[in-house]
Amino acid sequence: MILNENEIEILEIIEKNGRLPAETIAKLVEKSLEEVQSIIQKLEEQKIIVEYNTIVDWRKVEGHEGVTAMIDVKVTPKRGVGFDEIAKRIYMFKEVKSVYLMSGAYDLSVIIEGKTMSEVGNFVSEKLSTLDSVLSTTTHFILKKYKHDGTIFDQGDEDKRIVVTP
Template identity: 55%
Template sequence: MTEKALEMLRLLEKNAAYSNALLADLLDISIDEVKNIRQTLEDQAVILGYQTLIDWTKVLNTELVTAMIEVKVTPTRGKGFDQVAERIYRFKEVKALYLMSGSYDLSITIEAQSMMEISRFVSDKLSPLDSVMSTVTHFILKKYKHDGVIFNQEEDQDPRMMVTP
């Protein structure tokens, strides 16, 4: 992978809305080169998609409840954790799923309209799976930072470091 492609990935990771023209300026290459690099990265499945991070607390009547669920599972012989992970990530509520080290095996992040919907997901969909031994559900009460973006940051806040004598 070229240095320009790596630079482009770093820029797009910070802001996927950068236009090809802006990327060309930032990378000091032509727009056609930007298009070619972007297309190659998409074709190679290095870039898997483009997402917008939204602060739903600022949109009326649209706030979702987010939960992180710790799951202990029994791995399947010959398939390990992959088989049960595939069954779980296919549920529409699942936003993220990770294999973890430590006291539990899988970490699931889900979103729903209410705590009751999350409860039903755990009791009706997740817990009945043969490989699932136990679950622990944590509800997110407030987001401070997500994917490197700080939420509820005061616009008039002075970004300079305070210096005291």
């Protein structure tokens, strides 16, 4: 779908901060509130705006740190549907947060979250590896997030004032 300049500008604003009130967006793009609300509704109905997300630093919530793993998966594509069918089977698991078709040595990249490393290991060995089309997997555990979807973690609350000495 081809979007006009106003629609693209509104999308860029919402992508950076989905919590901005429509009134604020209207002022930023110099349009009426009704126009902005209409554009946002249209973009939602057409599934261009798919969802509004919040990024949470779970390491700071005691007891909810969890484990995130990136799994490289080599699969055999099926005739007529390619990688789509196996990707769908994988993304239907509740543990799976993302699935991407990749170029390179592996076909799919799967991001999963679990409470423990053991839980992630069980998912790989009991659910993912047992699927017919899966040939092999390589699991990488995320040890620390520095930046996610454009958001930098641990920017620190250090004092940025210049030290002045007499």
